[in-house]
Amino acid sequence: MDISVDLFGRKLASPVIPASGTFGFGSEFAEYYDLNILGGIALKGTTRDARYGNPLPRIAECPAGLINAIGLQNPGVDAVIAEEIPRLAAVYDGAIIANVGGHSEEEYVVTAEKLSDCKEVFAVELNISCPNVKGGGMAFGTDAQIAKSLVYTVKKRVKKPLIVKLSPNVTSISDMARAVVDGGADGVSLINTLVGMRIDLRTRRPVIAVRTGGVSGPAVFPVALRMVNDVARAVNVPVIGMGGVTTAEDALEMMMAGACAVQVGAANLVNPYACKEIVEALPAAMERYGIRNISDIIGAAL
Amino acid sequence: MKRETLLLTGNRPLTPTVFELTFSGASAMRAGQFVELEVEGQYLRRPISVCDSADGTLTLLVKRVGVGTDKMSRWQAGREVSALTGLGNGFGSDATKPLLVGGGIGCAPLYRLARDFAEKGVRPTVVLGFQAAAEIYYRDEFARYAEVIVATDDGSDGFKGNAVAALCDKGFAAGKDFDRYYACGPAVMLRALSAWCADGELSLEARMGCGFGACMGCSIKTTDGFRRVCKEGPVFDAAKVIWE
Numbered sequence: 001m002d003i004s005v006d007l008f009g010r011k012l013a014s015p016v017i018p019a020s021g022t023f024g025f026g027s028e029f030a031e032y033y034d035l036n037i038l039g040g041i042a043l044k045g046t047t048r049d050a051r052y053g054n055p056l057p058r059i060a061e062c063p064a065g066l067i068n069a070i071g072l073q074n075p076g077v078d079a080v081i082a083e084e085i086p087r088l089a090a091v092y093d094g095a096i097i098a099n100v101g102g103h104s105e106e107e108y109v110v111t112a113e114k115l116s117d118c119k120e121v122f123a124v125e126l127n128i129s130c131p132n133v134k135g136g137g138m139a140f141g142t143d144a145q146i147a148k149s150l151v152y153t154v155k156k157r158v159k160k161p162l163i164v165k166l167s168p169n170v171t172s173i174s175d176m177a178r179a180v181v182d183g184g185a186d187g188v189s190l191i192n193t194l195v196g197m198r199i200d201l202r203t204r205r206p207v208i209a210v211r212t213g214g215v216s217g218p219a220v221f222p223v224a225l226r227m228v229n230d231v232a233r234a235v236n237v238p239v240i241g242m243g244g245v246t247t248a249e250d251a252l253e254m255m256m257a258g259a260c261a262v263q264v265g266a267a268n269l270v271n272p273y274a275c276k277e278i279v280e281a282l283p284a285a286m287e288r289y290g291i292r293n294i295s296d297i298i299g300a301a302l
Numbered sequence: 303m304k305r306e307t308l309l310l311t312g313n314r315p316l317t318p319t320v321f322e323l324t325f326s327g328a329s330a331m332r333a334g335q336f337v338e339l340e341v342e343g344q345y346l347r348r349p350i351s352v353c354d355s356a357d358g359t360l361t362l363l364v365k366r367v368g369v370g371t372d373k374m375s376r377w378q379a380g381r382e383v384s385a386l387t388g389l390g391n392g393f394g395s396d397a398t399k400p401l402l403v404g405g406g407i408g409c410a411p412l413y414r415l416a417r418d419f420a421e422k423g424v425r426p427t428v429v430l431g432f433q434a435a436a437e438i439y440y441r442d443e444f445a446r447y448a449e450v451i452v453a454t455d456d457g458s459d460g461f462k463g464n465a466v467a468a469l470c471d472k473g474f475a476a477g478k479d480f481d482r483y484y485a486c487g488p489a490v491m492l493r494a495l496s497a498w499c500a501d502g503e504l505s506l507e508a509r510m511g512c513g514f515g516a517c518m519g520c521s522i523k524t525t526d527g528f529r530r531v532c533k534e535g536p537v538f539d540a541a542k543v544i545w546e
C-alpha cells in the first residue's frame with residue numbers, strides 16, 4: 001500500500017501536513033513523535049516584524065471546533081529563519097512550507113522573498129486572509145483583483161513553489177482560486193478559518209477580545225470539502241485541502257474531493273498525536289475502501 | 303507532556319460549587335503544573351491545576367462554573383478520562399520563609415506546594431481567601447503542613463476582606479515574615495499582590511487552545527518578551543508580568 005503523494009515534483013512521505021498555526025514552528029512536536037512520517041509541515045504564519053498579536057482571550061470553544069484570534073503572533077521573519085527553521089531542520093527532513101502573513105503588499109513581498117531564499121524551505125504558502133491595512137482592513141483574499149495583483153507581485157520575487165491559501169469568507173471561492181492562479185500561483189490551499197463569534201452569557205460580551213475570530217475544527221469539514229471540490233473543478237494546479245480533518249477517513253474524503261494533500265489544524269490542539277494517528281490509520285482505511293495507491297483517489301469525486 | 307488515560311477513583315463535594323476528583327494512573331507532577339482533561343461532548347480539553355500528586359494518586363479540585371466543569375461534577379468513580387499531563391513549569395521552591403497566597407479556586411494548586419515545603423522541614427504560612435464561609439475548603443488539609451490564615455470577603459469567617467488586604471492588615475513584610483511568596487487566584491488579586499511585593503511567583507490563567515504550546519492562544523507579555531501561559535508558565539515571576 002502506498003501513502004506517498006507528489007507535490008510540485010517532490011515525493012511526500014504521506015499526504016498529511018500539520019496546518020499553519022496549530023503546530024508552532026514544528027520542532028517542539030519532535031518530542032512527541034518522529035516528524036518524518038509527515039508529508040510536510042506548514043509553519044506558523046510569519047510576518048516581516050515580530051508581532052505579539054491580539055489581546056487575550058484569543059480562544060473560544062464552539063460545537064465541534066474552536067474560534068481563534070491569535071493575530072499572527074510570531075517572532076518575525078529574521079528570527080524564524082535564524083532560529084526556528086534550523087531548529088526544525090535539525091529533527092526533520094521533510095518538506096517545510098513557510099506560511100506568510102502581511103498587512104501590506106510590501107510586507108508580503110519582503111517576508112515571502114526572505115523565506116523562499118532560505119534553503120530549508122520547500123514552498124511558500126501565502127495567507128491572503130490578513131486584513132489589508134491600506135485597503136481599509138478588508139482581507140486581501142476577499143477581492144479577486146487585489147488578490148491576483150498581490151500574488152503576481154509576490155510570485156516575481158519567490159523562487160520556490162508558491163501556494164496561495166484561500167479564505168472561505170467569500171461569495172465564490174472558485175473565482176478567487178482562478179484569480180490567484182492567473183496571478184501566478186503554483187498551487188492553492190484551502191480553507192482558512194470562517195469568521196465567527198461567541199458571546200459570554202454572564203458578561204454579555206464577546207468571548208474573543210477582538211470580538212470575532214476564525215472558526216475551525218470538525219464543524220467546518222462539510223463546508224471545506226465542498227469548497228475544495230469547487231476549487232479543484234475550477235483550476236488545474238495542485239490543491240491542498242483542509243478544514244476539520246480529524247481521521248484518516250476525513251483525509252481520504254478530502255482527497256476524493258480533489259486535494260492532493262491534506263492539512264490538519266485544530267485536531268493537533270486537542271490531540272498532539274493527531275497527525276501521527278491519521279498517517280498510521282491510512283493503510284487500514286485504504287484497505288477498507290479498496291485503495292492501493294492513495295494518489296489514485298485524488299479528485300475521484302470531481 | 304504525556305497523554306494518559308486516568309481512572310477516576312473518587313468525586314467528593316467540598317462546597318456547593320467545588321468538588322475534589324481523585325485519579326489513579328497519572329505520572330507524578332510538580333506543584334503548579336496542570337493537566338488538560340477531555341470532557342464528553344466538548345471540543346477543547348479543560349485545564350485544571352494539580353492540587354496534589356503523590357503515590358500514584360492525582361488530586362484535582364474543580365469549581366463548577368460552566369458546561370464542562372458541570373459535566374465533570376457529575377463524573378463517577380470508575381470512569382476513564384483522557385488527559386494531557388505534566389503541563390507547564392510549576393512553582394519554584396527555593397524560599398526559606400515561604401508565603402502562599404490563594405484566592406477562591408486558586409487555593410487548590412498551593413496544596414502540593416505547602417506539602418513540598420513541609421517535607422523539606424519548612425512550615426509555610428498560607429493565606430486562603432474566599433467569598434464567604436460556605437466556600438472554604440481544605441482548611442484542615444492545609445493546616446497539616448502550614449500556618450493557615452483565612453480571609454472572607456463578607457467576614458463570615460476569619461479576616462474580613464480579601465487575601466491581599468489580610469496580608470496588609472497583619473503587616474506582612476518581605477524579608478521579615480517571608481522571603482518569597484507563591485500565589486494563585488483571580489487576576490485582580492495577583493495584580494494587587496505584584497504591586498504590593500515583587501518577590502513572588504504568580505500562577506496565571508488564560509483561555510487555552512491546546513495547553514502544550516502549539517497555538518499561541520495563551521501568550522502574555524513579560525519583561526522577557528512574549529511567553530505562553532501553558533508552556534513557559536503558568537507560573538511567572540511577579541516582577542516580570544506586564545499587566546494589560
Ligand SMILES: Cc1cc2nc3c(=O)[nH]c(=O)nc-3n(C[C@H](O)[C@H](O)[C@H](O)COP(=O)(O)OP(=O)(O)OC[C@H]3O[C@@H](n4cnc5c(N)ncnc54)[C@H](O)[C@@H]3O)c2cc1C
Pocket residue numbers: 060061336346347348349350351352363364365366367368369370371372407410411506507508509510536
Ligand atoms: C493553567 C490553569 C489552571 C487551572 N486550574 C483550575 C483548577 O485547579 N480548578 C478549577 O476549578 N479551575 C481551574 N482553571 C480554570 C478552568 O480551566 C475553567 O474554569 C474551566 O475550563 C471552565 O470550563 P467550563 O466548561 O466549565 O466553562 P465554560 O465557560 O463553559 O468554558 C468555555 C471555554 O472557556 C474556557 N474557560 C472558561 N473559563 C476559563 C478560565 N477561568 N480559565 C481558562 N479557561 C477558561 C474553557 O476551558 C472552555 O474552553 C484553570 C485554568 C488554567 C488556565
Ligand SMILES: Cc1cc2nc3c(=O)[nH]c(=O)nc-3n(C[C@H](O)[C@H](O)[C@H](O)COP(=O)(O)O)c2cc1C
Pocket residue numbers: 019020021022044045046068070072099127165191192193215216217218220242243244245263264265266267511517519
Ligand atoms: C490556533 C490557530 C492558528 C492559526 N494560525 C494560522 C496562521 O498563522 N496562518 C494561516 O494561514 N492559517 C492559520 N490558521 C488556520 C489553519 O491553518 C487552517 O486553515 C484552519 O484552522 C482550518 O483547518 P482545521 O479545521 O483543521 O483547523 C490557524 C488556525 C488555528 C486553529
Ligand code: FES
Pocket residue numbers: 509510511512513514515516517518519520521530531532533
Ligand atoms: S494554549 Fe496553545 S500555546 Fe498555550
